[in-house]
Amino acid sequence: MPATASIPADEVAALKADSFGRIALMRGDDGLFVRRDLGHVPGWLRLPAWWLARREARALRQVDGMAAVPQLLRWDGRRLDRSYMDGAAMYQRPPHGDLVYFRRARRLLQGLHRRGLVHNDLAKEANWLVLADGTPGVIDFQLAVRGHPRSRWMRLLAREDLRHLLKHKRTYCPQSLTPVERRVLKRHSWLRDAWFATGKPVYRFVTRRLLKWEDNEGQGPKP
Ligand SMILES: Nc1ncnc2c1ncn2[C@@H]1O[C@H](COP(=O)(O)OP(=O)(O)O)[C@@H](O)[C@H]1O
Ligand SMILES: [Mg+2]
Structure with missing residues (x-):
């Protein structure tokens, strides 16, 4: 699984932002995907935000290949990329x-x-x-x-x-x-x-x- 930093991608739209990260719709070489970026999470919340994102990455691995749920594309400890569902x-x-x-x-x-x-x-x-x-x-x-x-x-x-x-x-x-x-x-x-x-x-x-x-x-x- 490639690191998110090595993926060329442009932001298409901001979807949501809260204390646990910023969610954006992105366009990469393979099409649209949804990124949770923990980059701007305040220091005191970084650990729970990371823990929640890692939890999501592990859950998505468990349902890999299943229809009607996002596919895990990448998780590098800071950015979590999931396939976009229209x-x-x-x-x-x-x-x-x-x-x-x-x-x-x-x-x-x-x-x-x-x-x-x-x-x-x-x-x-x-x-x-x-x-x-x-x-x-x-x-x-x-x-x-x-x-x-x-x-x-x-x-x-x-x-x-x-x-x-x-x-x-x-x-x-x-x-x-x-x-x-x-x-x-x-x-x-x-x-x-x-x-x-x-x-x-x-x-x-x-x-x-x-x-x-x-x-x-x-x-x-x-x-
Ligand atoms: N895979 C996806 N496909 C389409 N839209 C998505 C996807 N993931 C997130 N979104 C949109 O982004 C919003 C926030 O994402 P979500 O993963 O639910 O974050 P949070 O945990 O902050 O609620 C969702 O309510 C939805 O509108
Ligand atoms: Mg939600």
Whole structure:
């Protein structure tokens, strides 16, 4: 895998910038790709930013060759290059009444989980794409976890991924929720309850007070 510095590429558009790096759409010799650049991350955040980017690189290696997720092109410790997927975020092009989208999204999740990867950040509509042909795509693997697909922990996290997808289905395709899906939505795991009791207030404090983020890309997570 070549180092990012050796790749001639031009910036086409800035996509997002926050304390954990700057995301830009780039054009290289082989076409468009998306770069996360940690170059301007403030010193005190460099370690967590690097850790998150490395996490994403490792997650993408785990799903190498899979459709509907970005391919890892390069990671050199400072810049992370991923293949570009042509589409729009779910909140920009909502899949209203599109049952086929949600069926495929479920299969996509099953594919990730079978390969020993859970995403962990699918409550955000910004991390779901509606690709140019109307099919689903998933991006942003910074919080993904790798493990044995049949371990209890991975199955618990996989169920949380699924619950997040079903919440989007409830928003855009409410009549198509099956009784089993309604039950999954109703059943709260201890993990979710622990997150709302402790993790979420801490996360809010860190992101809003310390990092001055407004976590509303894609209107934020659904309750
Ligand atoms: N592979 C990709 N293809 C198309 N757009 C992308 C891709 N990766 C990121 N983006 C765009 O850049 C935005 C930020 O990227 P993301 O990896 O989600 O970073 P963050 O972790 O900061 O949310 C996304 O919401 C999306 O609009
Ligand atoms: Mg994101």
